[in-house]
Amino acid sequence: MPSRLLRLPEVVARVGLRRSTIYKRMSDGRFPKCRSLGAKCSVWVEAEIDAWIENVVRSGNQADH
Incomplete structure (x- = not known):
């Protein structure tokens, strides 16, 4: 499944x-x-956010990553 923005x-x-x-x-x-x-439209790649969340979980819930 493709990643969303x-x-x-x-x-x-x-x-x-x-x-x-x-x-x-x-x-x-x-x-x-x-x-x-665009000038007033910023988005994040869902897969990158998911990977960041997974990294926080793997590293012992330290959200400083």
Whole structure:
């Protein structure tokens, strides 16, 4: 099944982090980067978010990855 593109509200709901935390971790290289689909449209690849969540689970629930 192909991966979907997720908008910010869905990413926030899935990972339990606030918008500001997501963008801070993206800039630190600790969260998947978003893609721009236009001037005001950013999306994340669902498979990358799923992999990040799986990594958090595997590493002992440390969300700092």
